[in-house]
Amino acid sequence: MFAFDKKDSYSFSFTSPDELRLYLEQNGYEIPFSKDLAPLSNQVEITAPNGEKKILKNALATHPMEGCDAELDGSPSDLTRRRYERFSGSGAALVWAEAISVVPEARTSDHQMMFTEKNADAFRRLVDDVKKNDAFFVAQLTHSGRFAKNSDTPHALFATKSLPFEEKRPQDVDVPVLSDDYLDSLPEKYAKAAKIAEDAGFDAIDVKACHQYLLDELLSAHTREGKYGGSFENRAKLMLDCFDAVRSVLRPETVLASRLSFSDMIEYPYGFAVAEGKPVTPDLTETKKLLEVLTQKGLSLVNMTMGSPYFNPHINRPYNKGAYEPPEHPLVGLERLIDGAREIQTAFPNLTVIGTGYSYLREFAPYVAAGALRDKAATMIGFGRMAFAYDTFAKDMIEGKTDPRKVCIACSKCAELKKRSLHTGCPIRDQEIYLPLYREHCMNNK
Numbered sequence: 001m002f003a004f005d006k007k008d009s010y011s012f013s014f015t016s017p018d019e020l021r022l023y024l025e026q027n028g029y030e031i032p033f034s035k036d037l038a039p040l041s042n043q044v045e046i047t048a049p050n051g052e053k054k055i056l057k058n059a060l061a062t063h064p065m066e067g068c069d070a071e072l073d074g075s076p077s078d079l080t081r082r083r084y085e086r087f088s089g090s091g092a093a094l095v096w097a098e099a100i101s102v103v104p105e106a107r108t109s110d111h112q113m114m115f116t117e118k119n120a121d122a123f124r125r126l127v128d129d130v131k132k133n134d135a136f137f138v139a140q141l142t143h144s145g146r147f148a149k150n151s152d153t154p155h156a157l158f159a160t161k162s163l164p165f166e167e168k169r170p171q172d173v174d175v176p177v178l179s180d181d182y183l184d185s186l187p188e189k190y191a192k193a194a195k196i197a198e199d200a201g202f203d204a205i206d207v208k209a210c211h212q213y214l215l216d217e218l219l220s221a222h223t224r225e226g227k228y229g230g231s232f233e234n235r236a237k238l239m240l241d242c243f244d245a246v247r248s249v250l251r252p253e254t255v256l257a258s259r260l261s262f263s264d265m266i267e268y269p270y271g272f273a274v275a276e277g278k279p280v281t282p283d284l285t286e287t288k289k290l291l292e293v294l295t296q297k298g299l300s301l302v303n304m305t306m307g308s309p310y311f312n313p314h315i316n317r318p319y320n321k322g323a324y325e326p327p328e329h330p331l332v333g334l335e336r337l338i339d340g341a342r343e344i345q346t347a348f349p350n351l352t353v354i355g356t357g358y359s360y361l362r363e364f365a366p367y368v369a370a371g372a373l374r375d376k377a378a379t380m381i382g383f384g385r386m387a388f389a390y391d392t393f394a395k396d397m398i399e400g401k402t403d404p405r406k407v408c409i410a411c412s413k414c415a416e417l418k419k420r421s422l423h424t425g426c427p428i429r430d431q432e433i434y435l436p437l438y439r440e441h442c443m444n445n446k
């Protein structure tokens, strides 16, 4: 039996939704809960820059998750297509494609997807597959900056020095930061990639700024000198220049989106949207300032996230087992993610905000998701690890038939595969492809 204490056992031992609800109530969590699952079937409206309303069939989404299985030229492989058939076949109304690089030097591995003029047809096939399942498809444009790691790039591509990261990776201390000239060249690259994505048939383009990848790292570049560091205006400059460049080449009916770290949860002055002079605490003042500008420029879809999988993964995706024992109960992490989404959704009621972090809740996730939708703490709820694990999760959640034998168990094995740049998926629930890889490369501390 579980104990009624926030700091107690981190194991997940709830045996019924009512048990979870009671636990949340008795321990003072502000985590919404609804036995009525109807909100999961809410139709969702997303407004394009020309005012056109896109109608989505329900309020569930799959989150972007890198699969490290693209061909060397950046096009989706058969295995990539298999993943997206599963995501779109899950019944979720929206599929948010994983990080797709805008330039070769910034790939996280030789097998990260990348948009080029030569591989546009391969992306068109991927889009066709997803469209067969009637899903709205978002392309995530990225430059992986600090986390670039591929055969052509000898070292990470930093936008700013960051003590907390350098303490973990002392070999990075002497690596120079990217020049203003290099950063100046990027908006055009984002625009080119966005056009390829739109021509391939994606419904929305995400200018990604999260997890300390380049554009988010710049948002936190309080200590960088020159036009891309210091003031809020300077730190937000490249994000806004890329957004403008993307918008200028797209048709007005293509939705503008962003996966945004609402807070990096990395100590000031190294993190974006954290309180100064306090133990690490989210402060969404600058997040709102940024969203104010972006929504005026036509942003209508935002996928919330926090933290960085490379620095504080327990913030980013509450887990039971992971790289380290989390310093807080995973439900505290989930509550923070829900609070963040709620704060932004309340400040921007017309923005389609997608909530994050729910996979930790296993078969009880639909009740919390329905509660969050009912309370307008988000407009849609996204699932990441759950989508790797459970190929019909959205249909089953909507029908109230979530199968405990198929759910994600928050064991971080997918993240271990990703960390090693191996084909990434769920070794527990999708064993045919991913268990042999996990056995060969990750077991016995390999």
Ligand SMILES: Cc1cc2nc3c(=O)[nH]c(=O)nc-3n(C[C@H](O)[C@H](O)[C@H](O)COP(=O)(O)O)c2cc1C
Pocket (backbone or CB within 6 Å): 063, 064, 065, 066, 067, 098, 099, 140, 210, 259, 305, 316, 317, 318, 356, 357, 358, 359, 360, 382, 383, 384, 385, 386, 414, 415, 418, 424
């Ligand atoms: C293996 C793996 C790969 C991920 N890749 C991406 C990515 O490409 N882009 C992104 O924005 N988030 C990425 N994420 C974060 C997820 O989108 C999501 O925010 C996180 O897993 C928490 O949601 P969940 O609790 O439903 O899993 C990744 C997560 C995992 C586990």
